[in-house]
Amino acid sequence: xxxxxxxxxxxxxxxxxxLIEATTNDQTNYVSLLNVGTGVVGIEFxxxxxVTTPTVATTGNKGSFVLPGGMNFPLLVAAPKxxxxxxxxxxxxxxxxxxxxxxx
Numbered sequence: 415x416x417x418x419x420x421x422x423x424x425x426x427x428x429x430x431x432x433l434i435e436a437t438t439n440d441q442t443n444y445v446s447l448l449n450v451g452t453g454v455v456g457i458e459f460x461x462x463x464x465v466t467t468p469t470v471a472t473t474g475n476k477g478s479f480v481l482p483g484g485m486n487f488p489l490l491v492a493a494p495k496x497x498x499x500x501x502x503x504x505x506x507x508x509x510x511x512x513x514x515x516x517x518x
Contacts, residue, residue, distance in 0.1 A: 417514035424504035442496035448488040451508025
């Protein structure tokens with residue numbers, strides 16, 4: 415891990431853009447994501463505070479990157495080089511944990 419863990423308490427309205435920062439000098443271009451709520455979570459990333467509003471896909475329509483509900487362990491995914499911004503939305507009331515990570 416390359417930084418502090420951030421928490422987003424999510425609802426069916428998109429969160430504000432949250433700045434995710436690294437606390438090391440290592441190249442940080444991954445993120446650890448853990449959704450501990452029961453609903454699914456849609457997320458979007460950006461290098462600027464202007465982040466696309468995330469959506470959860472519906473039948474026949476595309477959506478954002480989706481995390482399942484009730485995750486038992488975090489998922490590591492590629493992200494813009496830290497610092498970067500994230501926005502998220504949920505199909506219910508969820509908590510999302512976000513930590514910048516480095517590739518080894």
